[in-house]
Amino acid sequence: MSPTARNIWVVTHRWTGIIFGLVVVLIGVTGSLLVFEDDLDIFLNPGLYRVEVTGTPLPYDALIEAAAAAGPRNLTPGYFSRIDDAPDRPVVVTLQGRGTTEIQVFVNPYTAEILGTRGGFSSLALIRRLHGDLALGDLGEDLIGVLSIVISLMCLMGLVLWWPNKGAWLRSLKINFRARPRLMLRDLHNAGGAYLFIFMLLSAVTVPPIVWKLTTPGAGQGQAGPPQAVAPPAAGSARPTGLGITPPPNIPWQTAINAAQLAVPDQWVGFTLRPLGPAPFYMVRLFPPGETGTPQMTTVFVNRHNGDIIRISSPAAMTPTRLISADFVITLHSGAIAGLIGRIIMFVAGLGFAVLFVSGIATWWMRLTSRRKGNEEVTET
Numbered sequence: 001m002s003p004t005a006r007n008i009w010v011v012t013h014r015w016t017g018i019i020f021g022l023v024v025v026l027i028g029v030t031g032s033l034l035v036f037e038d039d040l041d042i043f044l045n046p047g048l049y050r051v052e053v054t055g056t057p058l059p060y061d062a063l064i065e066a067a068a069a070a071g072p073r074n075l076t077p078g079y080f081s082r083i084d085d086a087p088d089r090p091v092v093v094t095l096q097g098r099g100t101t102e103i104q105v106f107v108n109p110y111t112a113e114i115l116g117t118r119g120g121f122s123s124l125a126l127i128r129r130l131h132g133d134l135a136l137g138d139l140g141e142d143l144i145g146v147l148s149i150v151i152s153l154m155c156l157m158g159l160v161l162w163w164p165n166k167g168a169w170l171r172s173l174k175i176n177f178r179a180r181p182r183l184m185l186r187d188l189h190n191a192g193g194a195y196l197f198i199f200m201l202l203s204a205v206t207v208p209p210i211v212w213k214l215t216t217p218g219a220g221q222g223q224a225g226p227p228q229a230v231a232p233p234a235a236g237s238a239r240p241t242g243l244g245i246t247p248p249p250n251i252p253w254q255t256a257i258n259a260a261q262l263a264v265p266d267q268w269v270g271f272t273l274r275p276l277g278p279a280p281f282y283m284v285r286l287f288p289p290g291e292t293g294t295p296q297m298t299t300v301f302v303n304r305h306n307g308d309i310i311r312i313s314s315p316a317a318m319t320p321t322r323l324i325s326a327d328f329v330i331t332l333h334s335g336a337i338a339g340l341i342g343r344i345i346m347f348v349a350g351l352g353f354a355v356l357f358v359s360g361i362a363t364w365w366m367r368l369t370s371r372r373k374g375n376e377e378v379t380e381t
Helices: 003-035 037-044 060-070 123-133 138-162 181-205 207-211 253-263 326-334 336-380
Strands: 076-081 091-096 102-107 114-119 268-273 281-287 298-303 309-313
Touching: 003 037, 003 123, 003 138, 003 336, 037 123, 060 076, 060 091, 060 102, 060 114, 060 253, 123 138, 138 181, 138 207, 181 207, 181 326, 181 336, 207 326, 253 268, 253 281, 253 298, 253 309, 326 336
Parallel strands: none
Antiparallel strands: 076 091, 076 268, 091 102, 102 114, 268 281, 281 298, 298 309
C-alpha cells in the first residue's frame, strides 16, 4: 500500500471512530451486560423470580388477563416469557402501547397473583432498549442496522492497517506494557483489535438480520415440513370497511400455544408473541426440558386467526433462510451458540469496543499534543 493510500485509510478509520465512537461504545458495553442479562436480573431482583409451587399452573389467558388488569388501560399484552422451566418461576407479561411504552408484569402462574410490575425504563430494560434501538423505537433500530454496517467497515479497515509485514507477526501481536504510555496504548489498540477482530466483526454483521427481521413469515409462507393449508375466515367473520377488510378475531393465547406444542411435543414454552400490528401470527418459542439456550430453541409461527401452523423453525432445519433468521443469528451475536465460553468471549468483545475507542483517541491525542509541543520548541529556538 502506498503512503498516500495508507494515510487516507488511517484518516478515514480515525474520524469514523471519533464520530461514531461514543455510540459504538454504548452499544458494545450494553451488549456485554445483556450477554448475562437473565443471571443479572435474577441476582438484582430475587423477589420477582420466585413463587411458591401450589398445584397446576393456570391457563395462559388467565395470567395475561390478570396482567392486563394490573396495567394501564392504554397498554395491550404484546408477549410473555419465562426465564427457564423451573416450576417456581413466574410468567412475565409485557404490556405495550404506542411508541416505546411498555410495562413488565410478573405473574404467579398458580394463582395469577401479581408479584410486581416494572416500567419499560427500569435499569435492565433501559439497557436492553439502548442496545436494541437507542430507546428510539423503529427509527433507532434502523440506525443500529446502519451503524452495524459502519462498524463492520471499521473492523475491516483496522485489520488492513494492522496487517504486518512479512516476519513482523509476533511483534505486531505483542503489547509492551513497560513502554511509554502512548506506545503502550498504540500496542493495545492495534494488538487488541487483532485479537478481537473476528468476534467484533461477528457482533456487527449479525445485527441486520436481527433488527430488520429478514425472514419474518407472512401468512402465505409454508413451514419447514409438510405444508398445512391456511383456512379461510368463517363466513361473516370479516366485514368490509371503508379501509379494506376487517380480519377475523384472534384465537386465545392458550389455543395458539397448544397448537405449537402439538406440532413440537415435549417442549416447554419460553416465549410467546402476538404482534400488535397486522402480522398474522403468534410466535411461540419452545425449548427442550432444562434448556434455555437459543441453539436448542424451536420457533413455531401459528396463524393468529385459525390456529394453523405457518412455519416451524427448528435447530435441525438448517436452511439458507434459517442462517439469516433472527432466531439463529442471535445465537452468534450473543455467543450462545458456543455455550458459556461463547458468551464470555462476546462479553469481552463488547467491552473491546470501549477499550479500542479509548486507546485510539488517547493515542491520537498524545501524538497530536507531542507534535504541537515539538513545533512550539522549534519556534522558540
